[in-house]
Amino acid sequence: MAVQPSHSDRRELVRERAFTAAGLTAAIALVTTIVLFLVQLFVTSRASRAAFGLPFLWRSEWNPVTEQFGALPMVVGTLITGFGALLISTPFALGIAIFLADYAGKKVAEPVKYLIGLLGGLPSVIFGLWGLFVLVPLVSKFEVWFGKLVGSESLVASGTTGVGLLAAILLLAIMILPFSASLILESLLVVPTELKEGALALGATKWDTIQNVELPYVRRSTVGALVLSLGRALGETMAVTMVIGNGMRLPHSLFDPANTLASAIANQFLEATSPVYIASLVQLALILFVIAIIINIVARIILRRGVQQ
Amino acid sequence: MKIFGRSSVILATLLVTALTISGCGSGGGSATVKELSGAGATFPYPLYSKMFDTYDGVTGVRVNYNSIGSGGGIKALTDKTVDFGASDAFLNDQEEAAMGAPVLHIPTCVGAVVLSYNLDGSPSLKLDGSVTANIFLGTVTKWNDPSIAKLNPGVSLPDLTITVVHRSDGSGTTSIFTNYLAAVSTAWKAAVGAGKSVSWPAGVGGKGNDGVAGMITQTKGSIGYIELVYAVQTGIPFTSLKNASGTFVAPSLTSSAAAAAVSLPDDLRVVIVNSPGADAYPISAFTWILVYKEQNYAGRTLAQAQALKKLLTWILTDGQAVNEGLSYARLPGAAVTRALALVSSMTYGGTAIP
Numbered sequence: 001m002a003v004q005p006s007h008s009d010r011r012e013l014v015r016e017r018a019f020t021a022a023g024l025t026a027a028i029a030l031v032t033t034i035v036l037f038l039v040q041l042f043v044t045s046r047a048s049r050a051a052f053g054l055p056f057l058w059r060s061e062w063n064p065v066t067e068q069f070g071a072l073p074m075v076v077g078t079l080i081t082g083f084g085a086l087l088i089s090t091p092f093a094l095g096i097a098i099f100l101a102d103y104a105g106k107k108v109a110e111p112v113k114y115l116i117g118l119l120g121g122l123p124s125v126i127f128g129l130w131g132l133f134v135l136v137p138l139v140s141k142f143e144v145w146f147g148k149l150v151g152s153e154s155l156v157a158s159g160t161t162g163v164g165l166l167a168a169i170l171l172l173a174i175m176i177l178p179f180s181a182s183l184i185l186e187s188l189l190v191v192p193t194e195l196k197e198g199a200l201a202l203g204a205t206k207w208d209t210i211q212n213v214e215l216p217y218v219r220r221s222t223v224g225a226l227v228l229s230l231g232r233a234l235g236e237t238m239a240v241t242m243v244i245g246n247g248m249r250l251p252h253s254l255f256d257p258a259n260t261l262a263s264a265i266a267n268q269f270l271e272a273t274s275p276v277y278i279a280s281l282v283q284l285a286l287i288l289f290v291i292a293i294i295i296n297i298v299a300r301i302i303l304r305r306g307v308q309q
Numbered sequence: 310m311k312i313f314g315r316s317s318v319i320l321a322t323l324l325v326t327a328l329t330i331s332g333c334g335s336g337g338g339s340a341t342v343k344e345l346s347g348a349g350a351t352f353p354y355p356l357y358s359k360m361f362d363t364y365d366g367v368t369g370v371r372v373n374y375n376s377i378g379s380g381g382g383i384k385a386l387t388d389k390t391v392d393f394g395a396s397d398a399f400l401n402d403q404e405e406a407a408m409g410a411p412v413l414h415i416p417t418c419v420g421a422v423v424l425s426y427n428l429d430g431s432p433s434l435k436l437d438g439s440v441t442a443n444i445f446l447g448t449v450t451k452w453n454d455p456s457i458a459k460l461n462p463g464v465s466l467p468d469l470t471i472t473v474v475h476r477s478d479g480s481g482t483t484s485i486f487t488n489y490l491a492a493v494s495t496a497w498k499a500a501v502g503a504g505k506s507v508s509w510p511a512g513v514g515g516k517g518n519d520g521v522a523g524m525i526t527q528t529k530g531s532i533g534y535i536e537l538v539y540a541v542q543t544g545i546p547f548t549s550l551k552n553a554s555g556t557f558v559a560p561s562l563t564s565s566a567a568a569a570a571v572s573l574p575d576d577l578r579v580v581i582v583n584s585p586g587a588d589a590y591p592i593s594a595f596t597w598i599l600v601y602k603e604q605n606y607a608g609r610t611l612a613q614a615q616a617l618k619k620l621l622t623w624i625l626t627d628g629q630a631v632n633e634g635l636s637y638a639r640l641p642g643a644a645v646t647r648a649l650a651l652v653s654s655m656t657y658g659g660t661a662i663p
Contacts, residue, residue, distance in 0.1 A: 246514030271479025
């Protein structure tokens with residue numbers, strides 16, 4: 001198309017301005033939304049802080065009838081399931097990523113990558129159903145076996161339903177695996193070929209190269225991937241609700257029913273009517289928000305240290 | 310830059326659409342009201358959707374009902390964004406005070422909560438109030454406990470741990486069930502109390518009737534409470550219960566309706582658990598539609614008030630025919646009479662609605 005240069009230039013300018021304006025609006029909208037989130041959570045939860053103050057964090061009673069609320073069981077449940085899942089899934093994620101990046105041929109890697117993507121996109125309620133009908137009975141069998149092994153009646157005191165912390169940790173580990181694996185894989189794939197070839201040329205074995213060249217190179221993005229996965233684990237609601245047993249008491253063992261912040265809110269918010277009850281649920285949301293922020297900050301600090309080294 | 314240019318236009322359009330779409334409001338009232346809206350309890354949702362569908366066919370008035378939960382329904386009515394709210398528990402005095410104006414409780418049906426269990430061979434079981442309370446308190450822990458065996462002579466009960474399953478979400482079902490336990494057991498009343506969500510001394514929680522039912526069908530030796538409708542539809546076995554007059558009654562539409570056939574207060578804000586009726590199933594309850602007594606608020610028209618009154622009257626009369634087909638018990642005659650009196654007590658600007 002032959003358009004006059006000046007006309008084209010002007011159109012270009014208008015477009016560029018429109019794009020900048022649109023981009024700026026989107027950026028401002030995002031920041032504003034997050035700030036408004038925090039403000040809203042803070043304001044709506046005021047009644048809870050007025051009633052319980054800071055001890056809300058370490059009180060372990062949650063009783064809607066007497067209107068006595070404390071967040072400890074849910075905070076503990078959230079952290080244990082989140083970090084537990086991360087602990088279990090990280091070795092697998094690293095293994096999958098390294099295998100696909102360095103060992104598997106294209107014929108294997110491509111379909112596997114596709115499957116990982118598919119797994120990552122599955123709605124969490126499907127994971128939840130699978131967890132309830134497949135994973136939970138397995139955990140229940142394990143629970144009985146383990147109880148007999150250590151001869152502990154109290155370990156299986158909650159009955160052998162299979163639902164509880166352990167089932168939630170295992171399910172979350174499976175759910176976050178595709179995230180961390182594909183993110184780590186992406187970063188492994190961009191390790192410069194010269195570095196790898198250089199190491200190999202110096203006589204390093206494949207394993208030496210992975211250990212001393214590739215992994216240090218992707219350390220930053222790996223931590224980033226793990227933080228993202230942890231974020232998903234901490235905030236996962238539907239699937240966790242279906243397998244964690246929704247106990248509002250402090251769990252004493254991995255087999256006990258427990259609850260997470262997100263799951264407690266999702267379960268109880270709809271039918272909560274009294275002001276202090278609603279405010280306490282919102283306070284849980286605020287705590288979850290703050291936990292997410294803290295984890296992000298800690299991850300950033302770790303990353304910065306990594307860079308300085 | 311060509312590509313950037315085009316995408317900038319698309320982006321800008323998307324943004325503008327996104328920003329304006331949220332600003333859409335609903336239209337104002339017109340002379341003939343063709344639409345009413347309500348929000349609230351999930352328990353009667355299947356009933357209401359069928360009722361309102363029928364009502365649309367009969368009168369041409371569409372009723373939109375959002376089953377967002379009793380709490381949400383009460384909030385929506387308080388915020389005056391709906392014509393009526395719906396709740397499985399009646400408002401306590403504190404909640405009613407928060408509404409700012411008198412609210413009428415119009416019952417629409419009688420619901421029953423049953424105790425479902427999972428035992429090999431599904432023997433038919435009988436329980437009474439105190440044993441049920443002790444099971445849910447966690448003090449009766451084995452199926453072959455003497456207190457259960459005593460109620461079930463001739464049934465061989467296994468030496469199996471009882472797994473209690475309860476609702477994890479706040480629900481009217483829990484409110485009905487815990488109200489029953491509090492009525493029959495002082496220990497329960499003191500230790501736990503009653504409400505839509507309570508601090509459970511034992512067991513695991515499932516979300517919704519399906520969550521509880523799923524957990525029960527999967528766990529040998531479990532017992533939990535679900536709505537009668539749900540138990541009938543899914544075919545899970547449930548127990549008979551000893552009622553206040555000492556007879557064992559199996560839950561059914563007839564026996565739960567019988568629970569409501571007792572002397573009722575005029576405002577119908579009443580818990581009918583542990584009903585004294587001879588054939589009454591003890592864990593029964595009303596579910597209510599909530600409306601403001603004075604209908605002239607937030608710019609409502611007389612036509613809207615009339616349409617709402619007409620709907621409520623229909624629900625209490627012709628609409629009751631829908632109940633049983635969906636396993637909700639009909640309101641007994643006395644309750645209908647009182648409820649109709651409540652509906653006629655609605656006012657617009659201080660005078661009765663014609």
